[in-house]
Amino acid sequence: MLVCGDGVQTSDNGAIGPGWKNDMTVILKTGAFALAMTIAASSAQAVTTLGFLNTDATIDAGGAARGVVDGDLFENFGSTSGTVTVLGQASALFTATINPYLPALSGGGFSNSVSISYALNDGPETILPIEPTLGTGAGRQTFTLAANDVLRFGVSGEAGREGNLVTLAVSTVSTMPAAIPLPAGAALFLSAFAALGLVRRRRVKAA
Numbered sequence: 001m002l003v004c005g006d007g008v009q010t011s012d013n014g015a016i017g018p019g020w021k022n023d024m025t026v027i028l029k030t031g032a033f034a035l036a037m038t039i040a041a042s043s044a045q046a047v048t049t050l051g052f053l054n055t056d057a058t059i060d061a062g063g064a065a066r067g068v069v070d071g072d073l074f075e076n077f078g079s080t081s082g083t084v085t086v087l088g089q090a091s092a093l094f095t096a097t098i099n100p101y102l103p104a105l106s107g108g109g110f111s112n113s114v115s116i117s118y119a120l121n122d123g124p125e126t127i128l129p130i131e132p133t134l135g136t137g138a139g140r141q142t143f144t145l146a147a148n149d150v151l152r153f154g155v156s157g158e159a160g161r162e163g164n165l166v167t168l169a170v171s172t173v174s175t176m177p178a179a180i181p182l183p184a185g186a187a188l189f190l191s192a193f194a195a196l197g198l199v200r201r202r203r204v205k206a207a
Contacts, residue, residue: 046078047070047071047076047077047078047080048068048069048070048071049067049068049069049080049082050066050067050069051065051066051067051082052065052066052082052083052153052168053067053068053069053080053082053153054067054082055082056082056083056084057083057084057085058084059084059085059086059087059170059172060086060088060174061086061088061089061090061145061172061174061175061176062172062173062174063086063172064169064170064172065084065169065170066167066168066169066170067082067153067167067169068165068166068167068168069155069166070164070165070166071158071159071164071165071166072159072163073159073161073163074158074159074160075158075159075163076157076158077114077155077156077157077158077159078156079156080154080155080156081152081154081155082152082153082168083150083152083153084151084153084170085148085150085151086147086148086149086150086151086172087147087148088147088174088176089145089147089174089175089176090145090172090173090174090175090176091142091143091144091145091172091173091175092142092144092145092151092170092171092173093140093141093142093143093170093171093172094128094140094142094169094170095138095139095140095168095169095171096116096128096139096140096166096167096168096169097136097137097167098114098116098130098136098138098164098165099135099136099137099164099165099166099167100136100162100164101132101135101136101137101164102135102160102161102162105161110137110160111160111161111162112157112158112159112160112164113158114137114155114156114157114158114159114164114166115155115156115157116128116139116153116154116155116166117153117154117155118141118151118152118153118154119151119152120143120145120149120151120152121149121150121152128141144175145172151170153168155168
């Protein structure tokens with residue numbers, strides 16, 4: 001029996017001995033472990049966040065804010081979240097898009113498991129329904145806000161086979177009552193009244 005440089009046992013006539021099976025098993029297990037570690041390291045990468053999904057935002061009534069999270073193929077979004085505080089009384093429109101939003105290759109459904117949630121102040125989280133349109137998923141929700149209300153948003157799940165760019169946007173319109181302007185006729189009346197008072201004082205002095 002001879003032992004080759006690669007550890008494979010052979011007999012004197014060149015036949016491979018039974019020990020080669022154990023060697024191949026070790027090699028295969030080592031390769032599988034390395035592949036698993038590579039995949040785990042790839043999936044552990046942090047997604048890219050911008051806007052209020054990176055830093056919480058504060059806007060005036062009538063203002064707008066945007067948050068973006070970008071995940072590579074099969075990347076996990078974890079518990080990406082952010083808030084928008086609106087300082088004044090306002091109505092708000094929240095829109096969200098997931099791009100691309102592609103059907104799964106098999107089994108129905110879609111190739112990603114991205115979920116978008118919203119909540120007002122400390123209220124319960126609600127999942128935003130997403131509708132597919134020409135390869136993009138979109139959803140929207142409206143709010144009526146008091147001053148200093150806080151909108152909370154979250155993105156979770158896993159990106160699809162081509163990655164996913166998730167964009168959240170909040171636009172507001174102030175609903176504060178406008179100051180009532182003084183009618184022009186009333187201003188003219190007040191001016192005339194003041195002038196009449198001035199004339200009366202002059203007459204009293206003359207007497």
